[in-house]
Amino acid sequence: MHTATAPTRQPQRESTTPVVDLRGLTKTFPGKEGPIRAVDGIDLTITPGEIVAFLGPNGAGKTTALDMMLGLTEPDSGTAAVLGLKPRQAVLAGRISAVLQSGGLLRDLTVVETIRYIASTFADALPADYVLERAGLTALRNRRVSKCSGGEQQRLRFGLALLPDPDLLILDEPTAGMDVTARREFWQTMRADADAGRTVIFATHYLEEANMFAERIVMISGGQIVADGSTTEIRERNSGRALSADLPETGTQQWLDRLERADGVVSVTVEGARVHVQARDTDALALTMLADLGARGLEIASADLESAFISLTGTAPAESTETDAEAS
Secondary structure, three states, X not given: OOOOOOOOOOOOOOOOOOOEEEEEEEEEEOOOOOOEEEEEEEEEEEOOOOEEEEEOOOOOOHHHHHHHHOOOOOOOEEEEEEOOEOHHHHHHOOOEEEEOOOOOOOOOOEHHHHHHHHHOOOOOOOXXXXXXXXXXXXXXXXXXXXXXXXXXHHHHHHHHHHOOOOOEEXXXXXXXXXXXXXXXXXXXXXXXXXXXXXXXXXXXXXXXXXXXXXXXXXXXXXXXXXXXXXXXXXXXXXXXXXXXXXXXXXXHHXXXXXXXXXXXXXXXXXXXXXXXXEEOOHHHHHHHHHHOOOOEEEEEEXXXXXXXXXXXXXXXXXXXXXXXXXXX
């Protein structure tokens, strides 16, 4: 019977120093048709205890920006600081860890052997049994890595990242290969860690995952930050709010023409017997629709995150968590 032991060390998280402070970051890579500006002047500050999602289409610059936070890539210009240190210094001090999508696992070792082997490289690692429990790996402790599924291997990478008890976790598509239950349990752990002061930054293609678990979304397109705020703020500020109503039984086309000409209307879509409208000022439009157009069955709701994503990046979101094939 293995019982997890409470960690012997807690990171110092009371500091007001930003966890991440990026200023004017740029990074260019050579391409077949000329230089590719993967990151183009990013400024970003992240404070302790935040759960931040990086969203953007493939090639947007997400992975390159994360690599510079980890010290894996040096910027061409600008500065990157993690907890007041250079990224490589923060990594060496155990203040920052990462969960990447591939690499770093020895297939012939068991799960617990892998945890203990990597733990031996740290001066003050968390106990192996505690890490196994936190990563949901206790039942798999004696399974060889080669026999673990993709989702189980991803949970093992998460466990390895927890070993130094870092202040900052950077996750690149962290739940790739996990089933629904494992994803839910993973994010419950992340929320508990954030409540204790750990900062979590993750890149994902799952808009639903960002919507459900991130407190803040940083949307990147063309190497630049095009939106930064809560899910609600991004939906409302960048794609307006959505209005829907029953279509009139007669004179439908003339009614729709008047609606499209109304002030602040962004788009009008008909689905069955309902019309859906996105507008910059839904309160004013609702009054117009009720008073001037006699609308019935009127409803107002925030526009969805997918609409904001398309509006801001000009690209439809990916439907799966495939490897982020960016220049990095």
